Amino acid sequence: MGFTDLRYTVNVSILFTELPLLERPAAVAASGFGNVEMWWPWPDAAVPDRGRLDALRRAIEEAGVRLTGLNFYSGQLPGPDRGALSVPGVAAERFRENVDVVTEFAGSLGCRALNAPYGNRIDGVDPAEQDELALDNLAYAARAAHGIGAVLLVEALNRVESPRYPLHSASAAVDVVNRVNSLTGLGNARYLMDLYHLGVNGEDVPAAIDRHAGVTGHVQIADAPGRGVPGTGTLPLRAWLERLTDAGYDGLVGLEYMPGDAGSGGAFEWL
Structure with missing residues (x-):
């Protein structure tokens, strides 16, 4: 299996954002893709109204695409937040309220990958307290995900754009994954390997691939600098994807990059 055998899913929280949310699944289908993923689409509401x-469910179904990935409520994303589950108070409460909403929605569409952004460090709060809260909430989410046959994803972000986010390496994220699996006994927590974030951090990506491919539940890509279309920056994404497939990864690859001047419709020519 090689690069040309990979299957892709288009993140409509960063691509096709020139269109209203409900029009993006059809635009993905018109571009020749059958899969979509997204961040939590309503930063203003952890529990949006049924309408x-x-x-959104109708828009996905009518477009004939499959929802392959969805974030739990993460605060203002894009924006100053990087998740809610480790932030004491209202943020963590909203995360908890959101878990059943996400699993019900994802389950109704056959989505089997749910991403749980960890959240930033907060001034005046003991990091150990945040980590304890995070573990409790991640275990709660993992159990809910298990109920629909889904995996719970944990990812590392880059320290340049997310300096207050505590998971800045593959090993840090995988350590959290292992803690969640140990606590629940379910084994459905997995690592989300975002090659863009690892590349920006200067991590030894081939070594991370070799070490963590077995626990990787999803992969996302963008080029750097600029979080742009693959081929517009300096990251050897093709080589890294080849290495992933050689290491046994056979899941989807999320296209989570800015479309650039070509616009979303021209963001896939590199393939």
């Missing part, structure tokens, strides 16, 4: 959920 918004039903409208």
